[in-house]
Amino acid sequence: MEPAEIVQHSGGVIGVSWLTIVLPLLGAAILLLGGRRSDRWGHFLGVAMSLASFVVAALVFFELLGLGADQRRRLVQLYEFLPAGTVDVKLGLLLDPLSISFALLITGVGSLIHIYSIGYMAHDPDRRRFFAYLNLFVAAMLLLVLSDNYLGLYIGWEGVGLASYLLIGFWQHKPSAAAAAKKAFVVNRVGDMGLALGIFVIFTTFGTLSFGPIFSHASQASQGTLTLIGLALLVGACGKSAQLPLQSWLLDAMEGPTPVSALIHAATMVTAGVYLVVRSGAIFEGAPTAQLVVTIVGVATLLAGAIIGTAKDDIKKALAGSTMSQIGYMMLAAGLGPVGYAFAIAHLIAHGFFKASMFLGAGSVMHAMNDEVDMRKYGGLASVMKITWITFGLGYLAIIGFPLLSGYWTKDGIIETAMEHNAILGWLAVAGAGITGFYMSRVFFMTFHGERRWDKDAHPHESPAVMTWPLIILSIGSVFGGAFLIAGNRFMEFLAPAVGRPEEMPSFQPFSLTGLVTLALVAVGVVYAWLKYGRSAVPAVAPRGSFLTVFARRDLYGDALNEALFMRPGQWLTRLAVFFDNRGVDGLVNGLAALIGGTSGRLRRVQTGFVRSYALSIFFGAALLVGAWFVVGNL
Amino acid sequence: MTTHYLVLSALLFAIGGVGVLVRRNAIVVFMCVELMLNACNLAFVTFARQHGNLEGQIIAFFVMIVAAAEVVVGLAIIVTIFRTRRSASVDDANLLKY
Numbered sequence: 001m002e003p004a005e006i007v008q009h010s011g012g013v014i015g016v017s018w019l020t021i022v023l024p025l026l027g028a029a030i031l032l033l034g035g036r037r038s039d040r041w042g043h044f045l046g047v048a049m050s051l052a053s054f055v056v057a058a059l060v061f062f063e064l065l066g067l068g069a070d071q072r073r074r075l076v077q078l079y080e081f082l083p084a085g086t087v088d089v090k091l092g093l094l095l096d097p098l099s100i101s102f103a104l105l106i107t108g109v110g111s112l113i114h115i116y117s118i119g120y121m122a123h124d125p126d127r128r129r130f131f132a133y134l135n136l137f138v139a140a141m142l143l144l145v146l147s148d149n150y151l152g153l154y155i156g157w158e159g160v161g162l163a164s165y166l167l168i169g170f171w172q173h174k175p176s177a178a179a180a181a182k183k184a185f186v187v188n189r190v191g192d193m194g195l196a197l198g199i200f201v202i203f204t205t206f207g208t209l210s211f212g213p214i215f216s217h218a219s220q221a222s223q224g225t226l227t228l229i230g231l232a233l234l235v236g237a238c239g240k241s242a243q244l245p246l247q248s249w250l251l252d253a254m255e256g257p258t259p260v261s262a263l264i265h266a267a268t269m270v271t272a273g274v275y276l277v278v279r280s281g282a283i284f285e286g287a288p289t290a291q292l293v294v295t296i297v298g299v300a301t302l303l304a305g306a307i308i309g310t311a312k313d314d315i316k317k318a319l320a321g322s323t324m325s326q327i328g329y330m331m332l333a334a335g336l337g338p339v340g341y342a343f344a345i346a347h348l349i350a351h352g353f354f355k356a357s358m359f360l361g362a363g364s365v366m367h368a369m370n371d372e373v374d375m376r377k378y379g380g381l382a383s384v385m386k387i388t389w390i391t392f393g394l395g396y397l398a399i400i401g402f403p404l405l406s407g408y409w410t411k412d413g414i415i416e417t418a419m420e421h422n423a424i425l426g427w428l429a430v431a432g433a434g435i436t437g438f439y440m441s442r443v444f445f446m447t448f449h450g451e452r453r454w455d456k457d458a459h460p461h462e463s464p465a466v467m468t469w470p471l472i473i474l475s476i477g478s479v480f481g482g483a484f485l486i487a488g489n490r491f492m493e494f495l496a497p498a499v500g501r502p503e504e505m506p507s508f509q510p511f512s513l514t515g516l517v518t519l520a521l522v523a524v525g526v527v528y529a530w531l532k533y534g535r536s537a538v539p540a541v542a543p544r545g546s547f548l549t550v551f552a553r554r555d556l557y558g559d560a561l562n563e564a565l566f567m568r569p570g571q572w573l574t575r576l577a578v579f580f581d582n583r584g585v586d587g588l589v590n591g592l593a594a595l596i597g598g599t600s601g602r603l604r605r606v607q608t609g610f611v612r613s614y615a616l617s618i619f620f621g622a623a624l625l626v627g628a629w630f631v632v633g634n635l
Numbered sequence: 636m637t638t639h640y641l642v643l644s645a646l647l648f649a650i651g652g653v654g655v656l657v658r659r660n661a662i663v664v665f666m667c668v669e670l671m672l673n674a675c676n677l678a679f680v681t682f683a684r685q686h687g688n689l690e691g692q693i694i695a696f697f698v699m700i701v702a703a704a705e706v707v708v709g710l711a712i713i714v715t716i717f718r719t720r721r722s723a724s725v726d727d728a729n730l731l732k733y
Contacts, residue, residue, distance in 0.1 A: 609732025611664075611725045615655050 191239010230290025302328025
């Protein structure tokens, strides 16, 4: 069934839904312009703006719930953004189940992470600037998901890219952080170029950028055009969501403060690519090739991320590999068409909770261990950090798909839908789940169990309440979120007006055959990890490992590949261009200038200053003219 | 008749020109310039009489006016230079060069 019609809306809370974007933006502006005067209360303002935005989003959500299911796509026209000839872009907000789900996730998890950051960044002299950037991020991300046209989406897209850059490089005094920020920015530009090209093709094809008319006319465009648009949008999605082949930036992005990794590089921003693919569903459904590529990218990334995750000793990088992998699952689901959309978004929301909970847990551990990130120096932390251990453990159980926790419902849903669609994709996704079981158990056991391998000056302690409460709330979400969304098809029914209802509603059967195989594989992974990292001693220095371990540890040679394929040839190209510029262009221009300068330097000697010599040259000139006149006149 | 006047005019012009080229004293050079102007005036008037119209006469008046203005400015410059440099030789005033 087609998605519901988009209805113009005015009045009510929906009418002022722009407040969700404006409030955090205002917060960012005040904090950035306020300077040191706002240092004392800046973080409270940041939290308040984010919470206020959440309240507005929640009110909008309830107002939407109050409408009939087929009435739940409301368009709030704000103003004419670009009225120029044939280009007429009206900026508006589209409030439908899809966008409001994102808005709730962004502002809800975002607010919890804001609160957590009060404690985490307490000793940072630049805490105010940090909150300003967080607020900026929330505003940009909300614009991305709420906009009713591709231009607004693109502005938000670039806005979150900027916020991500600023926050990865927040400690820019560290060269590694500055380099990581630059890398994220450059790789994202590649993806953004794809998105921009996709938007250009959309505009030339449909003559508008608004979602409503584009999606209702999508079936009239040729399949080739739709495939082109779909692939271009996919490049954009790959850049933002760290999918192969644009995945390299995400692991380095862990240089940023941990709340940033939790909010931007796990829960929200990196899922923007999934949003883009699901939102553009009408286009992808007309382009089976593009859909197939989406699923392939998803599967490849979910395996690559999982393999990278198995070999990392840096707790944040292991979690980043896991993020890549989980977004791979979402991409896979998003490429499956309407049957997969609900699972993709449900997994996205569930992932937002359990991954944020684990990242913040990792931050709590780092806080306790003097910012140590090497898991080989953790071990046995369970007894000293009870709350972190339990909340991290719940997130961990949720991600590996422990029965009846969040990940079980959403990830198994994806695997089963994929299995029905294409057995190869399905089995690869099952394998990914098994690896997930291994690497997440590895992280969990190395950190919280086994013997204590702490540095001498480490005195781990539980984090303050301002940090543990967000952990507790997030872990509650990661326990019950999946069941709440998936059981009884609640989320599919809710999303149907926005993304369309599949011909056959996928009904999730707990403990099906595929599910049991998955569980068995996960159990194998967990047990293997326990034997290797829980029971036996973990060496303090990473062993050299086999060829495969090095392969995984070096991010599957992604950076080496990029360096050999793009960086080095690029440098040669620039060197060639510089050489041509110096010798060719500059040579010509400078040579001409030198010629004129030298000639005139000699010619000016004629200016002797003696009036009579001037008079003589005038005389000769006149004589010449008269002589010429005689010659010509006599012809 | 006309030829005689024109020959006289050419002679005066040549004398003036040679004077400008060979003399060093600024006043003399100046007088030679005047001589060349007046040689031209003579040629204008001659042709005006020959053709029986007034254009040449009028241009001669213009030349006189310009010459008068030139004398005012030129003499002022020469006198000033003489005051500062104690010399009226055009070869001494050669500072304005490369």
